[in-house]
Amino acid sequence: MSGKGPDHTLIASGIACRRSERLLFRELNFTLSAGQALMLRGPNGSGKSSLLRLLAGLLPMAEGTLTWRGRPVAEDRAAYRADLAYLGHLDALKPQLLVRENLQFWADLIGATVPVENALAKVGLGPCADFPAQHLSAGQRRRFGLARLLLKPVPIWLLDEPSTALDAHGQKLALDLIARHQAAGGIAIISSHDDLAVGQVTTLQLGGAA
Numbered sequence: 170m171s172g173k174g175p176d177h178t179l180i181a182s183g184i185a186c187r188r189s190e191r192l193l194f195r196e197l198n199f200t201l202s203a204g205q206a207l208m209l210r211g212p213n214g215s216g217k218s219s220l221l222r223l224l225a226g227l228l229p230m231a232e233g234t235l236t237w238r239g240r241p242v243a244e245d246r247a248a249y250r251a252d253l254a255y256l257g258h259l260d261a262l263k264p265q266l267l268v269r270e271n272l273q274f275w276a277d278l279i280g281a282t283v284p285v286e287n288a289l290a291k292v293g294l295g296p297c298a299d300f301p302a303q304h305l306s307a308g309q310r311r312r313f314g315l316a317r318l319l320l321k322p323v324p325i326w327l328l329d330e331p332s333t334a335l336d337a338h339g340q341k342l343a344l345d346l347i348a349r350h351q352a353a354g355g356i357a358i359i360s361s362h363d364d365l366a367v368g369q370v371t372t373l374q375l376g377g378a379a
C-alpha cells in the first residue's frame with residue numbers, strides 16, 4: 170500500500186450525527202495522518218458504531234466535513250470508498266456457502282490483490298476453508314472479518330469492536346494486523362470496550378447515556 174505521503178490525512182471537522190430525531194454527537198473533530206489510529210470509547214449507545222458507519226459512508230452526516238487526501242469526501246465519494254475497509258458488527262457470511270466461497274465473493278467484489286487462501290491462512294482459518302460458513306464459531310466469524318481486511322491493502326480501516334469474541338491468540342492476531350497496517354502507512358479507527366494496545370493512538374471519548 171502506498172499509504173505514506175503528505176496527502177494521506179483524514180480530517181473530520183465539526184461532524185454531527187443524527188439517528189431518528191436524536192442528535193448523537195456534534196462538533197466532533199479529529200485529524201489522522203498515515204500510521205495513526207483513533208480509538209473510539211464510550212458507553213453503550215454513545216454513537217461509536219454510528220460514527221464508524223458515518224465514516225464508511227453508510228450514514229449521512231448531519232453537519233460537518235470529512236476531508237481525505239486534501240479534498241472533501243463529498244466531492245468524490247467513490248474514490249474515498251475505494252480507499253477504506255469497514256469491519257462492522259455483522260459478519261456478512263452466507264451460511265450455505267463454504268468459508269472460502271464466502272471470502273471469494275468479497276474478493277471478487279472489491280478486486281482483491283491477495284488470494285483468499287493467503288488471507289484465510291493469516292487469520293488461522295486455513296483448516297476451515299471448506300467448512301460451510303454456518304459452522305463457524307463466533308470467534309471464527311470475527312477472524313473471517315479480519316480476513317476480509319487482508320484481501321486488498323487500503324489506507325483506511327474502520328473497525329467496529331474487532332476483538333469481540335476473539336480468544337487471546339485472536340486478539341494478538343488482530344493487534345498484529347492493525348500494527349502492520351499502521352506500519353505500512355495505514356490509518357485505523359477502532360471502537361472497542363477492550364483495552365487494545367494499539368500504537369500511535371489518540372482516544373476519542375463519546376458521551377451520552379445508553
Ligand SMILES: Nc1ncnc2c1ncn2[C@@H]1O[C@H](COP(=O)(O)OP(=O)(O)OP(=O)(O)O)[C@@H](O)[C@H]1O
Nearest residue numbers: 188189193211212213214215216217218219220379
Ligand atoms: N437504525 C437506527 N435507527 C435509529 N436509531 C438507531 C439506529 N441504530 C442505532 N440507533 C441508536 O443510536 C444510538 C447509538 O448507537 P450505536 O450503535 O452507534 O452506539 P455504540 O456506542 O456503538 O453502542 P455499543 O457500545 O452498544 O455498541 C443508540 O441510542 C441506538 O439506539
